[in-house]
Amino acid sequence: MLSRKTPVALALAALFGSAQSQTAPFPATVPAAPAAEPTRLGELTVSATRTERSTDAVPSTVTVYDKKRLQQREARDLKDLLENEVDIAVRAVAPRFTAAGASTGRGGNEGINIRGLEGNQVLMMIDGIRMPQSFSFGAFASGRADYVDVDMLAGAEVLRGPASAQFGSDGLAGALSLRTLSPSDLLVNGKTQAGFLTAGALSTDHSKKLTGAFAASAGAWEGLVMATVRSGHETENQGDNHALNSSRTAPNPSDINTDTVMGKLGLKIDAKQRLMATLEARRRKTDTDVISARAASFSTATPTAVVSLQANDQLDRQRFSLEHRYEDLNAEWLQSLKTTVYAQDSKTRQYAYEDRYISADRTRDGHYQEKLIGLSSVGQTQLSGQRLSYGLDLSRNRISGLRDGTVPPAGESFPNKPFPDTDYTLAGAFVQDEIEAGDFSLIPALRFEHYSLKPKAEGYTGGAVVALSDQAVTPRLGLIWRASPGLQPYAQWSLGFRAPTPDQVNNGFANPTQGYRSIGNPDLKPEHANSLEVGLRGKLAETLRWQLSAYDNHYRDFISQEVISGAGTTSNPLVFQYVNLATARIRGAEARLMWQPLAGLSLSGAISQTRGHSERAGVQTQLDTVQPTRANLAARWEIGDWDLQAAWLHSAAKPASRSSTATNFLPPSYDVIDLGASYRISPTLRLAAFVTNLTDKKYWRWSDVRGIAATSTVLDGYTAPGRQLQLSLRADF
Numbered sequence: 130m131l132s133r134k135t136p137v138a139l140a141l142a143a144l145f146g147s148a149q150s151q152t153a154p155f156p157a158t159v160p161a162a163p164a165a166e167p168t169r170l171g172e173l174t175v176s177a178t179r180t181e182r183s184t185d186a187v188p189s190t191v192t193v194y195d196k197k198r199l200q201q202r203e204a205r206d207l208k209d210l211l212e213n214e215v216d217i218a219v220r221a222v223a224p225r226f227t228a229a230g231a232s233t234g235r236g237g238n239e240g241i242n243i244r245g246l247e248g249n250q251v252l253m254m255i256d257g258i259r260m261p262q263s264f265s266f267g268a269f270a271s272g273r274a275d276y277v278d279v280d281m282l283a284g285a286e287v288l289r290g291p292a293s294a295q296f297g298s299d300g301l302a303g304a305l306s307l308r309t310l311s312p313s314d315l316l317v318n319g320k321t322q323a324g325f326l327t328a329g330a331l332s333t334d335h336s337k338k339l340t341g342a343f344a345a346s347a348g349a350w351e352g353l354v355m356a357t358v359r360s361g362h363e364t365e366n367q368g369d370n371h372a373l374n375s376s377r378t379a380p381n382p383s384d385i386n387t388d389t390v391m392g393k394l395g396l397k398i399d400a401k402q403r404l405m406a407t408l409e410a411r412r413r414k415t416d417t418d419v420i421s422a423r424a425a426s427f428s429t430a431t432p433t434a435v436v437s438l439q440a441n442d443q444l445d446r447q448r449f450s451l452e453h454r455y456e457d458l459n460a461e462w463l464q465s466l467k468t469t470v471y472a473q474d475s476k477t478r479q480y481a482y483e484d485r486y487i488s489a490d491r492t493r494d495g496h497y498q499e500k501l502i503g504l505s506s507v508g509q510t511q512l513s514g515q516r517l518s519y520g521l522d523l524s525r526n527r528i529s530g531l532r533d534g535t536v537p538p539a540g541e542s543f544p545n546k547p548f549p550d551t552d553y554t555l556a557g558a559f560v561q562d563e564i565e566a567g568d569f570s571l572i573p574a575l576r577f578e579h580y581s582l583k584p585k586a587e588g589y590t591g592g593a594v595v596a597l598s599d600q601a602v603t604p605r606l607g608l609i610w611r612a613s614p615g616l617q618p619y620a621q622w623s624l625g626f627r628a629p630t631p632d633q634v635n636n637g638f639a640n641p642t643q644g645y646r647s648i649g650n651p652d653l654k655p656e657h658a659n660s661l662e663v664g665l666r667g668k669l670a671e672t673l674r675w676q677l678s679a680y681d682n683h684y685r686d687f688i689s690q691e692v693i694s695g696a697g698t699t700s701n702p703l704v705f706q707y708v709n710l711a712t713a714r715i716r717g718a719e720a721r722l723m724w725q726p727l728a729g730l731s732l733s734g735a736i737s738q739t740r741g742h743s744e745r746a747g748v749q750t751q752l753d754t755v756q757p758t759r760a761n762l763a764a765r766w767e768i769g770d771w772d773l774q775a776a777w778l779h780s781a782a783k784p785a786s787r788s789s790t791a792t793n794f795l796p797p798s799y800d801v802i803d804l805g806a807s808y809r810i811s812p813t814l815r816l817a818a819f820v821t822n823l824t825d826k827k828y829w830r831w832s833d834v835r836g837i838a839a840t841s842t843v844l845d846g847y848t849a850p851g852r853q854l855q856l857s858l859r860a861d862f
Contacts, residue, residue, distance in 0.1 A: 734761060
């Protein structure tokens, strides 16, 4: 292949010299770990640059969960999987919602918090397809993390820092990239047929699960079928008040049933091209007796007192994707090209029936749906000392919502739409160059993104609809210096943005009787991020590696719903509107360590400290989404047929000076110890047990309790589970 260099590469070669790197970052040169030493060192990441690179060769912080690591944990959901990450949290508030007012806990596992930002400010993808957004309105709340079945996963990556240069809108804080199992994940060592069956039980929610998968290949064809069934109940806490009214601190009784199925069919067209078609469907049904919504007493003076509240919620996600891969390492220009077309339909329905003492009983029936279609294509060109990657992403998401029920609030009528049906379109293109020049790696990237929101007025009674479109340019620049074989400084600067959501642009709602209304905003701007991360990686021999990192993230144009006019009367109602107001700054530092003193024994530790505040009109307010200081230590020992593990997590107390208001409940610090063990009964049969919160510690997670008043009489209702046991049996064939 002829050697060609871009002008940027020539300039760098002149500046740094043309020597080859001491530790090449491309996967072809990543050394394989000895089979006798289970190791996480030298893992590959795709989310950091949308190309395969060693995690030690990217100018950012990435956590990789490979297939083996996922199997060893066998987490119930994303919250369990990420629980011990020091700078990540999954918010899941105890369900204590009402029929028409509060949505507390109804969104389930609401979403991922990365370094202090969460919700739709974090990009979530499965097989490169965007997950549904979170949405809330009144008592309706649809989260994001329950759309995923972790049993279906072959890998997960968490990328810190703005991800807009790679993926476009939404990744202000970072990205969670998930990959589902493929036939090749099971058909190893020359097998033409393979599969597994896993049965498990978990005391946390008294759930039972059964997961099975089978893969086979014949000639140019390969396929996989997989299904998971889980049946359980409410998540335990450490509340001991079982009263049948609002003073209750024990969990509200729930029945939760989840079914997920997936099928994949692959075709090897020739030595260079492959096709893979995927069908996936997931349904989660939750039936809750919301005892905490019941009144403590009844009298003619309280005609609307709640006697009973029954809730029936259902979440569905189906997707189809077709992926084409081309790879020819000997090609002159285009060595690889991956193109995916996809369609995804996700919806949430939340129904509640409220029995009231004397007043008319009422119902609420809320709907939220996204219909996503799109195309993504990424190519690579390997040149002398550098690798170019470039791509195109196109998607259109049709987003709709509906509020229905009986006995609507005064001044309202059902059904109505919280926002008009909206076509949300994203179109972006990016280019990236990975340049190796002597002891330096330079990774510049640039993306152009156009977005538009086109609402439809039909059926919408909230006022005039407004359309919105804009574009953003998001550069990223990363630098890695291999100063010595055991020392590697790095730095990355990146910009990010998040386009407004349809319900923020058009939030038309009116209640004249109560004296308020909301209006749309055609001038709403996207939220922006300006991030800098610097770090230092080091190693001693090949058994101990460490990383220090510090980051400073600036955000502007935060979107907030504010009162822009009015007096709150029928003739002069308060007018609410989503506007760009606040700026914010989040900065912090982390330290990570991994040590493998013996074959089969690995030790790891991490600590993270973050500070953050928003600022509006010169007034600073602490960001409650920022976690308190957290640290962990973990050990794993694989010896013979045994796999033993232990983990300790420490969370400091949230100081009052770092809370947005003095009325917030500030949980004390806590320490939690988890233990696990698995035994390989035979080459194909493995029994595993996992004990969480070994000491039965009573504690509150900040992510799940923030915003709760310190004067609340039901604080124990928000506690985390006590000591819990998980058992599983896996058979491979």
